[in-house]
Amino acid sequence: MNRRTPLALALGLTATLTLAGCSSDGGPSGQPELSVSSGYMPQPVSDLAAGFLTITNSGGAADKLTSVTGDLSDDITIHKTENQKMMKVTSFDIPADGELDLERRGNHIMFMDIKHRPRQGENVSIELHFEKADPITVELPVKETTYNPAQQ
Template sequence: MNRRAPLALAAGLTATLALAGCSSDSSASTSGSASGSASNSASAQGGSSEGPQLSVSGAYMPEPVSDLAAGFVVVTNKGGTADKLTSVTGDISDDITIHKTENQKMMEVTSFDIPAGGELDLERGGSHIMFMNLKHRPRQGEKVRIELHFQKTDPITVELPVKETTYNPAQQ
């Protein structure tokens, strides 16, 4: 047996476990979660009351098992104008991206639409925030601070409570 095979197997298993947050039941929803919330009532250009009015709820991060992690939030837009989530930044990683999941495959995207009067639900098994090359691995009970950036609205700072690795609010 090749000596590298056990090492490759261990690395593959670690990556699979780290991405478990990306491949759970796609019917999961974070809208009922009470953890982590933030809001930003900033209007679109010109200060119009018809602009996006964004708030964030249901934020969490399952405890990572490697240098990869996923984050989940619900962004609600009570305004009369659509907006887009364009990026996420944070101190925990210099490589934070947004992904959608289709046909059980993750794909990086450049933005997510947030419809007027609607919401963007980043949930287990679906669209999510992906953290690569973590600078440190947060533990359950800690909070990870991130900043959501939008096309029209000012950034929103959000704290993601770190939950157990298998946490799924839809199953609580």
């Protein structure tokens, strides 16, 4: 028997187990695949502003929106709305093959103590941070104060 045979068998077995381990999480489809659409910010009338958008996850694994950063404010938080009350949260779930809708009268992004009031027609740049996926930079177009796409 060749002395290299046990080594080759051990390497082959290790490679097979490694590949089996990789495929157990579903491979690429076992990762979140996030995209953002329908983003906007109503023109602020005070030192507070809100942002709205939809995050679509076409991947096979869930993720979480954990924070938002941007130049408009040093204090950007995410809020849920329940029973017409707004509450700060640490994250929002984004289900596998699902969506997270941040919309008026619902869950949203809150900008506190904004540095300036952006005007209709301008864009506000933000970065969305997730538990698993890489950050996504989004340009929110500033719309009229009363803009609501559900009523368009």
